[in-house]
Amino acid sequence: MKAAVASGPGGPEVLVLAEVPRPSPGAGEVLIEVTATAVNRADLMQREGNYPPPRGVSTILGLECSGRIAELGPGVTGWQVGEEVCALLAGGGYAEFATAPAGQLMRVPAGIDLVTAGSIPEVACTVWSMVFDNSKLAPGESFLVHGGSSGIGTIAIQLAKAQGARVFATAGTDVKVAACRDLGADVAINYREQDFVEVVKAQTDGAGVDVILDTVGAKYIGGNVASLAMAGRIAVIGMVGGIAGELNLGALMACRGTIYAAGLRARPLDQKAAIVAGTEAHVWPLIEAGKIRPVVDRVLPLAEAAEAHRILAASTHVGKVVLDVRRP
Amino acid sequence: MKAAVASGPGGPEVLVLAEVPRPSPGAGEVLIEVTATAVNRADLMQREGNYPPPRGVSTILGLECSGRIAELGPGVTGWQVGEEVCALLAGGGYAEFATAPAGQLMRVPAGIDLVTAGSIPEVACTVWSMVFDNSKLAPGESFLVHGGSSGIGTIAIQLAKAQGARVFATAGTDVKVAACRDLGADVAINYREQDFVEVVKAQTDGAGVDVILDTVGAKYIGGNVASLAMAGRIAVIGMVGGIAGELNLGALMACRGTIYAAGLRARPLDQKAAIVAGTEAHVWPLIEAGKIRPVVDRVLPLAEAAEAHRILAASTHVGKVVLDVRRP
Numbered sequence: 335m336k337a338a339v340a341s342g343p344g345g346p347e348v349l350v351l352a353e354v355p356r357p358s359p360g361a362g363e364v365l366i367e368v369t370a371t372a373v374n375r376a377d378l379m380q381r382e383g384n385y386p387p388p389r390g391v392s393t394i395l396g397l398e399c400s401g402r403i404a405e406l407g408p409g410v411t412g413w414q415v416g417e418e419v420c421a422l423l424a425g426g427g428y429a430e431f432a433t434a435p436a437g438q439l440m441r442v443p444a445g446i447d448l449v450t451a452g453s454i455p456e457v458a459c460t461v462w463s464m465v466f467d468n469s470k471l472a473p474g475e476s477f478l479v480h481g482g483s484s485g486i487g488t489i490a491i492q493l494a495k496a497q498g499a500r501v502f503a504t505a506g507t508d509v510k511v512a513a514c515r516d517l518g519a520d521v522a523i524n525y526r527e528q529d530f531v532e533v534v535k536a537q538t539d540g541a542g543v544d545v546i547l548d549t550v551g552a553k554y555i556g557g558n559v560a561s562l563a564m565a566g567r568i569a570v571i572g573m574v575g576g577i578a579g580e581l582n583l584g585a586l587m588a589c590r591g592t593i594y595a596a597g598l599r600a601r602p603l604d605q606k607a608a609i610v611a612g613t614e615a616h617v618w619p620l621i622e623a624g625k626i627r628p629v630v631d632r633v634l635p636l637a638e639a640a641e642a643h644r645i646l647a648a649s650t651h652v653g654k655v656v657l658d659v660r661r662p
Numbered sequence: 663m664k665a666a667v668a669s670g671p672g673g674p675e676v677l678v679l680a681e682v683p684r685p686s687p688g689a690g691e692v693l694i695e696v697t698a699t700a701v702n703r704a705d706l707m708q709r710e711g712n713y714p715p716p717r718g719v720s721t722i723l724g725l726e727c728s729g730r731i732a733e734l735g736p737g738v739t740g741w742q743v744g745e746e747v748c749a750l751l752a753g754g755g756y757a758e759f760a761t762a763p764a765g766q767l768m769r770v771p772a773g774i775d776l777v778t779a780g781s782i783p784e785v786a787c788t789v790w791s792m793v794f795d796n797s798k799l800a801p802g803e804s805f806l807v808h809g810g811s812s813g814i815g816t817i818a819i820q821l822a823k824a825q826g827a828r829v830f831a832t833a834g835t836d837v838k839v840a841a842c843r844d845l846g847a848d849v850a851i852n853y854r855e856q857d858f859v860e861v862v863k864a865q866t867d868g869a870g871v872d873v874i875l876d877t878v879g880a881k882y883i884g885g886n887v888a889s890l891a892m893a894g895r896i897a898v899i900g901m902v903g904g905i906a907g908e909l910n911l912g913a914l915m916a917c918r919g920t921i922y923a924a925g926l927r928a929r930p931l932d933q934k935a936a937i938v939a940g941t942e943a944h945v946w947p948l949i950e951a952g953k954i955r956p957v958v959d960r961v962l963p964l965a966e967a968a969e970a971h972r973i974l975a976a977s978t979h980v981g982k983v984v985l986d987v988r989r990p
Contacts, residue, residue, distance in 0.1 A: 551911050570911055581909035583879050583898055583923050590924035595915035 337394050337429035338639035338657070343383030346643040349395075351636065356431045357392065359407030363433045366419065368401040368659045370452030370633070371427035373642045374485070375549075375572065376599070380425075381643065387425040388600050395639075396427020397599065399434075400442065400452035401659075410436045418442045420451040422459050422610055424599050427452075428639055430659055437607025440614045443621040450628050453654035454621075455610075457489045460598055462613040464569040465490060465547055466497070468594060473498030475544035478534060478561060480554065482519060483510035485654040486571070488629040490547050491517045493617060496625040502543060504530050506649070513652045517629070534561040542566060542589065552579030555593075562591045570595035629653025635661035665722050665757035666967035666985070671711030674971040677723075679964065684759045685720065687735030691761045694747065696729040696987045698780030698961070699755035701970045702813070703877075703900060704927070708753075709971065715753040716928050723967075724755020725927065727762075728770065728780035729987075738764045746770045748779040750787050750938055752927050755780075756967055758987055765935025768942045771949040778956050781982035782949075783938075785817045788926055790941040792897040793818060793875055794825070796922060801826030803872035806862060806889060808882065810847060811838035813982040814899070816957040818875050819845045821945060824953040830871060832858050834977070841980045845957070862889040870894060870917065880907030883921075890919045898923035957981025963989035 335356045340348045359365040377395045379385035387393055400420040403413055413419070413436060420442055421434040442451045465471050477494040481487045482503025494501045495518035503514040504525045514522035523533045534543055542563035548554055551573030558568050559582060566589055586593070598606065620626045631651035634642050636659045645655050663684045668676045687693040705723045707713035715721055728748040731741055741747070741764060748770055749762040770779045793799050805822040809815045810831025822829045823846035831842040832853045842850035851861045862871055870891035876882055879901030886896050887910060894917055914921070926934065948954045959979035962970050964987045973983050 555909060555911070570915065573911055573915075577912040578908050578910040580906050581883060581921075582906040583883070583901055584905040586921070587898065587901075587923035587925060590922075590929075592920060592922045593909075593914070594918075594920045595911050596918035597915060601918075 335430040336636070338636050339394055339428075340381050343381070346381070346640040346647070348381065349640040349643060354394070354429070357426065357433045359405055359410075359433045361408045362410060363407040363435055364403050364410055364413060364439060365405035365407070366399060366401040366421060366432050366434060367404040368399045368427065368430055368432050368452075370401075370449040370659060371396045371399045371657050372453035372456070372485070373639075373646050373655045373657065374398070374456050375574070375646060378643055378647060391424040392426030392432070394426045394429050396425060396429065396432065397423050398452060398455040399423060399427040399432050400448050404431060407433075412436070413439060418448055420455050422455040422598065422606060428636060428657065435603050435607070437603060438610050440610060440618070443618045445622060445624075446628065449633060449656060449658055450630055453485070453630055453656045454628050456598070457485045457654070458617045459609050459613045460486060460571060461490045461493055461547065462617050463598065463609045464571055464594075464596065465494065465545060466616065467609065467612055468596070469545045469567040469569050471497065471499055471545045476500040476502065476538060476563065477545045477547070478502040478504070478530075478543045479547045480504045481549050482514035482517075482522060483652045484549065485629075486547070486549060487514070488517055488653045489626065491519050492626040493620065495519075496620045502534060502537070510652060531557045531560045538563070545569065547571065550575035552576030555579045555581055559585045559589070559591060562589045565590050567592045567594065571597065631655050633658050663758040664964070666964050667722055667756075668709050671709070674709070674968040674975070676709065677968040677971060682722070682757070685754065685761045687733055687738075687761045689736045690738060691735040691763055692731050692738055692741060692767065693733035693735070694727060694729040694749060694760050694762060695732040696727045696755065696758055696760050696780075698729075698777040698987060699724045699727040699985050700781035700784070700813070701974050701983045701985065702726070702784050703902070703974060706971055706974060719752040720754030720760070722754045722757050724753060724757065724760065725751050726780060726783040727751060727755040727760050728776050729760075732759060735761075740764070741767060746776055748783050750783040750926065750934060756964060756985065763931050763935070765931060766938050768938060768946070771946045773950060773952075774956065777961060777984060777986055778958055781813070781958055781984045782956050784926070785813045785982070786945045787937050787941045788814060788899060789818045789821055789875065790945050791926065791937045792899055792922075792924065793822065793873060794944065795937065795940055796924075797873045797895040797897050799825065799827055799873040804828040804830065804866060804891065805873045805875070806830040806832070806858075806871045807875045808832045809877050810842035810845075810850060811980045812877065813957075814875070814877060815842070816845055816981045817954065819847050820954040821948065823847075824948045830862060830865070838980060859885045859888045866891070873897065875899065878903035880904030883907045883909055887913045887917070887919060890917045893918050895920045895922065899925065959983050961986050
């Protein structure tokens with residue numbers, strides 16, 4: 335089968351189309367004939383050699399896909415060969431075929447085309463698990479997401495809004511700020527022009543926000559804690575702004591705050607299956623009701639995976655950059 | 663009435679016995695004729711001028727007491743004048759009379775004398791709310807408490823042990839380490855001689871502990887995160903080792919960890935009432951069954967409040983330093 339593989343750690347140019355062996359589904363897994371996959375920031379880190387796949391996982395990039403079930407591994411029930419699905423993967427999505435544990439499959443939401451469906455699993459599962467399942471964002475609470483125009487951000491804004499939260503989003507250009515507002519953000523902040531802490535304080539009468547979804551990391555520890563409401567919760571899923579930074583525990587204690595940091599990829603299969611099931615139960619109905627619209631910046635053929643990585647690195651996109659695997 | 667009052671911010675010597683007006687219970691409050699109160703580290707901070715009481719609260723020190731109900735304020739039901747009680751206070755315990763919101767009263771556990779009862783509310787409510795109600799320490803999990811021989815530590819070790827956890831404790835002298843072991847700690851660590859991170863790792867086959875109760879703060883952020891098991895939780899209640907320190911979010915994410923910091927004193931009354939009710943429901947039966955023994959280092963008369971503060975500051979005590987208010 336064809337796959338976009340990294341010829342070695344390095345820049346986007348190491349990604350090349352190659353012929354590789356088709357994987358076989360193990361016990362409890364299915365083989366998916368991939369229609370589309372999408373690029374995540376973690377893919378860029380893995381390509382650079384900084385985010386190795388968990389043991390036993392394909393070294394091919396790709397944390398999500400859509401497609402048709404081509405084969406059921408031993409012990410898989412409840413799915414049929416030929417069904418259209420999308421899936422959360424620990425790797426292997428940038429290829430014509432990928433295997434996934436059956437617990438990580440989801441049906442394609444009604445009204446969503448199969449290419450777009452390949453861009454939903456990673457962001458939907460991440461936002462649902464971090465913001466709702468763990469941080470318990472509740473109706474009437476306030477929510478801040480950094481990078482509101484990213485794949486994560488576009489789903490987070492819409493999901494929080496659909497759940498009845500007041501939504502704050504930060505972004506780095508006026509075009510992105512406008513996109514955040516279009517998606518439902520009540521307050522969209524251009525962080526190059528305004529201090530998000532000051533805007534949050536001013537817009538909440540000094541109270542702060544209840545939940546923050548953060549992809550920046552070290553650089554924003556102080557600002558996030560300063561933006562937190564009493565009993566507020568910070569969920570860290572990325573560290574594009576550095577790994578280690580100063581935490582003022584006095585400030586965290588003053589708001590009885592929580593900082594939680596986690597990813598999806600390294601979790602045990604039972605946890606991933608629970609997150610996938612929860613996401614399908616809670617997020618899919620909102621997509622099908624038109625309350626959440628998956629935002630696709632553009633669709634490129636798999637052969638242009640390198641270009642897709644350049645686009646994500648340049649960060650001029652809004653929403654997801656999708657790779658159509660059937661287009662060579 | 664007599665009270666130990668601070669003549670101004672400063673060292674222990676500012677604490678003097680004085681005649682002050684007896685307080686009156688407001689709506690929903692009771693007046694307690696105080697038998698005993700106990701010294702908490704927060705009292706030392708308040709005496710130094712670094713921990714002002716919340717608005718509307720007595721400026722007299724004392725975060726807990728025992729005694730007899732002397733008067734019911736308007737609207738109080740379920741309690742009788744003359745009943746023996748102990749109470750969580752936001753202040754005012756170092757006096758012959760103190761007022762408390764009715765929701766912060768607890769009955770005296772059966773088998774506990776009234777003087778000892780004055781030393782239980784603050785530590786029991788803190789440990790129950792932080793370690794169990796919030797951090798969900800579960801049977802079979804592992805637990806680390808820093809300062810295992812402190813008032814907090816002595817209750818934390820016993821409560822965690824009684825709930826079926828494996829208990830690690832740190833302390834600074836061999837006498838204190840032995841005290842931790844006597845109270846049930848499975849692993850007691852003299853932090854002056856051993857690196858607690860190394861001991862935790864060695865004793866858990868590298869897995870780390872599930873919940874950490876920390877009173878040290880900044881100095882231990884790194885060590886606590888390094889000691890954390892997958893999905894581990896750090897509950898910070900004190901900062902004797904500094905307020906601000908480096909947090910490595912990559913290390914926190916690697917264990918999908920949580921850091922939570924909170925105190926009791928500034929919480930809204932409904933939250934305090936819920937914590938007090940939870941503590942009475944979950945901790946009192948263990949005290950009454952003899953599974954948790956309140957540890958009293960010594961009992962001094964109220965007139966020796968300054969000496970009691972010196973003892974806490976010197977940190978040679980094991981358990982609580984109690985002030986008997988009836989002994990002049």
